[in-house]
Amino acid sequence: xxxxxxxxxxxxxxxxxxxxxxxxxxxxxxxxxxxxxxxxxxxxxxxxxxxxxxxxxxxxxxxxxxxxxxxxxxxxxxxxxxxxxxxxxxxxxxxxxxxxxxxxxxxxxxxxxxxxxxxxxxxxxxxxxxxxxxxxxxxxxxxxxxxxxxxxxxxxxxxxxxxxxxxxxxxxxxxxxxxxxxxxxxxxxxxxxxxxxxxxxxxxxxxxxxxxxxxxxxxxxxxxxxxxxxxxxxxxxxxxxxxxxxxxxxxxxxxxxxxxxxxxxxxxxxxxxxxxxxxxxxxxxxxxxx
Amino acid sequence: xxxxxxxxxxxxxxxxxxxxxxxxxxxxxxxxxxxxxxxxxxxxxxxxxxxxxxxxxxxxxxxxxxxxxxxxxxxxxxxxxxxxxxxxxxxxxxxxxxxxxxxxxxxxxxxxxxxxxxxxxxxxxxxxxxxxxxxxxxxxxxxxxxxxxxxxxxxxxxxxxxxxxxxxxxxxxxxxxxxxxxxxxxxxxxxxxxxxxxxxxxxxxxxxxxxxxxxxxxxxxxxxxxxxxxxxxxxxxxxxxxxxxxxxxxxxxxxxxxxxxxxxxxxxxxxxxxxxxxxxxxxxxxxxxxxxxxxxxxxxxxxxxxxxxxxxxxxxxxxxxxxxxxxxxxxxxxxxxxxxxxxxxxxxxxxxxxxxxxxxxxxxxxxxxxxxxxxxxxxxxxxxxxxxxx
Numbered sequence: 052x053x054x055x056x057x058x059x060x061x062x063x064x065x066x067x068x069x070x071x072x073x074x075x076x077x078x079x080x081x082x083x084x085x086x087x088x089x090x091x092x093x094x095x096x097x098x099x100x101x102x103x104x105x106x107x108x109x110x111x112x113x114x115x116x117x118x119x120x121x122x123x124x125x126x127x128x129x130x131x132x133x134x135x136x137x138x139x140x141x142x143x144x145x146x147x148x149x150x151x152x153x154x155x156x157x158x159x160x161x162x163x164x165x166x167x168x169x170x171x172x173x174x175x176x177x178x179x180x181x182x183x184x185x186x187x188x189x190x191x192x193x194x195x196x197x198x199x200x201x202x203x204x205x206x207x208x209x210x211x212x213x214x215x216x217x218x219x220x221x222x223x224x225x226x227x228x229x230x231x232x233x234x235x236x237x238x239x240x241x242x243x244x245x246x247x248x249x250x251x252x253x254x255x256x257x258x259x260x261x262x263x264x265x266x267x268x269x270x271x272x273x274x275x276x277x278x279x280x281x282x283x284x285x286x287x288x289x290x291x292x293x294x295x296x297x298x299x300x301x302x303x304x305x306x307x308x309x310x311x312x313x314x315x316x317x318x319x320x321x322x323x324x325x326x327x328x329x330x331x332x333x334x335x336x337x338x339x340x341x
Numbered sequence: 342x343x344x345x346x347x348x349x350x351x352x353x354x355x356x357x358x359x360x361x362x363x364x365x366x367x368x369x370x371x372x373x374x375x376x377x378x379x380x381x382x383x384x385x386x387x388x389x390x391x392x393x394x395x396x397x398x399x400x401x402x403x404x405x406x407x408x409x410x411x412x413x414x415x416x417x418x419x420x421x422x423x424x425x426x427x428x429x430x431x432x433x434x435x436x437x438x439x440x441x442x443x444x445x446x447x448x449x450x451x452x453x454x455x456x457x458x459x460x461x462x463x464x465x466x467x468x469x470x471x472x473x474x475x476x477x478x479x480x481x482x483x484x485x486x487x488x489x490x491x492x493x494x495x496x497x498x499x500x501x502x503x504x505x506x507x508x509x510x511x512x513x514x515x516x517x518x519x520x521x522x523x524x525x526x527x528x529x530x531x532x533x534x535x536x537x538x539x540x541x542x543x544x545x546x547x548x549x550x551x552x553x554x555x556x557x558x559x560x561x562x563x564x565x566x567x568x569x570x571x572x573x574x575x576x577x578x579x580x581x582x583x584x585x586x587x588x589x590x591x592x593x594x595x596x597x598x599x600x601x602x603x604x605x606x607x608x609x610x611x612x613x614x615x616x617x618x619x620x621x622x623x624x625x626x627x628x629x630x631x632x633x634x635x636x637x638x639x640x641x642x643x644x645x646x647x648x649x650x651x652x653x654x655x656x657x658x659x660x661x662x663x664x665x666x667x668x669x670x671x672x673x674x675x676x677x678x679x680x681x682x683x684x685x686x687x688x689x690x691x692x693x694x695x696x697x698x699x700x701x702x703x704x705x706x707x708x709x710x711x712x713x714x715x716x717x718x719x720x721x722x723x724x725x726x727x728x729x730x731x
Contacts (some may be wrong), residue, residue: 152562157491160459190661205607207659234459263456286610289617297591297606297628305474327618328611329715
């Protein structure tokens with residue numbers, strides 16, 4: 052097992068004829084993801100990356116039984132692509148797009164019915180279940196099949212953690228990038244719930260960063276419900292307050308969202324919190340040896 | 342993106358939020374002319390992108406033309422130091438001259454995006470003119486909040502709940518609910534990430550006005566907010582940060598001596614953290630983007646090396662699909678082209694990393710290659726110590 056994506060994933064790429072869309076659709080397929088369709092309004096009937104292109108997501112679902120969407124469109128069109136995927140009833144839709152207006156995300160989240168499509172991102176690297184499927188832009192080859200779940204607000208810092216794990220021979224069940232924006236579709240707690248219920252995930256690495264309260268909410272969940280070892284790192288311990296550190300969501304405001312507060316919350320929930328980003332892999336190795 | 346008070350007020354007024362009459366002035370003469378048009382007394386207010394102006398002497402009441410002249414003369418061209426400007430302060434280049442109003446009550450109201458619910462939230466308090474964070478910490482029961490359904494907008498019952506909670510009655514109640522409803526429409530319509538009115542004012546005549554206004558607009562929405570985008574005042578930003586944003590680089594100046602160049606915001610923050618843990622101090626946050634193209638690396642070098650505090654450069658690139666030999670080629674070209682003489686420690690990961698290391702070592706330039714993030718931070722500290730010894 053794994054979470055979010057796996058052997059049952061049937062992928063439709065929204066924006067498949069764009070440069071980025073074609074490149075990443077191909078990379079996902081080459082990794083082993085079952086790419087079944089593309090969607091580009093007005094280009095229905097064409098073929099791209101070896102799969103049929105449809106005008107709408109609904110048609111792609113009808114004709115190919117696609118169940119996961121990957122949105123590779125510019126920021127002004129991202130929320131609409133998400134909403135179309137929700138309307139078509141996909142299980143999951145992922146977007147890596149950076150620079151989506153927050154108001155668009157606020158509105159699109161309102162369109163998801165209870166139990167409806169899970170939105171991942173935007174501004175995230177996507178999700179990979181090593182050896183099974185990847186729906187994202189992460190380099191597949193650094194991953195290794197195994198039993199550690201990884202969840203992170205960051206992109207390249209997630210690769211760093213995965214690299215440290217794989218180097219030590221520790222594989223991953225699923226690695227999920229939830230994204231660095233203020234309003235995102237899937238939060239830490241959502242992914243931790245999935246990891247908690249997944250028999251294939253034996254331990255978790257959580258990578259947070261300054262800003263907001265998602266890490267504190269994760270700590271509450273871990274304390275109450277997660278009976279699996281967690282190693283955590285919070286980026287931005289040296290970040291000055293009031294400044295946005297690259298990610299739109301990474302800002303300490305009014306003493307809220309500090310790295311110190313998040314680290315303390317996670318520590319008191321029983322997580323191993325490392326101060327140095329170089330220690331994530333080693334700390335997980337130590338927890339697994341236990 | 343942040344706005345000046347006078348800009349924020351003009352934008353809010355267009356949505357029906359009542360504001361005092363006022364005029365912007367760029368010179369003492371303009372301030373005097375504005376005062377005579379508005380009628381005395383007036384308040385002369387420094388326009389900078391930072392709060393705490395009153396305490397720093399940037400807001401003055403003027404009852405006569407001479408007082409207007411004196412106030413404008415004192416504030417324009419002064420450097421205000423507030424707790425939000427940092428010790429270097431901020432030069433005042435423009436003023437807002439505003440009619441004086443008879444104050445009955447001062448209150449607080451703001452809209453933000455509540456990240457936990459993913460929805461707009463109104464925060465209001467009867468304790469206006471104070472630091473709302475202090476109020477929240479010391480007397481949380483004095484803070485009222487309402488979460489707005491984005492599909493419905495601010496509903497009348499929500500505005501009433503806030504107005505009752507603030508103790509409004511009669512005409513003030515009606516003016517207050519109108520004010521709150523208009524403020525929400527402005528928040529939504531402007532793609533604001535924050536709208537803060539502190540204080541919101543009840544006048545002796547029963548009007549409800551925004552006496553101060555702070556509006557921050559979502560940078561990601563500026564493409565559809567051309568009126569807001571046109572209001573950018575680059576004097577309020579650091580020149581290096583302006584230059585970086587022209588190249589779509591994310592750069593924030595800090596006060597250390599290790600210039601950092603990293604791909605990805607999270608990894609860039611983590612790199613700053615490990616530099617600090619190793620005993621050195623980062624000179625900046627700099628994210629060159631996921632791809633780290635040769636052009637971006639050259640732009641990044643130009644910005645990094647124009648900070649005179651930088652003594653060592655640390656490059657941390659997790660390439661993944663990016664080929665490290667291409668990265669090395671771009672780095673060598675940029676260093677040669679710009680004549681960078683600073684020692685450079687590089688940590689990179691990705692395909693062809695061995696070839697890339699050889700290229701850097703054989704370039705004859707001052708590159709140190711590191712194995713992993715910890716080694717990189719240690720090499721940086723070693724190079725700094727070497728400079729001090731020399």
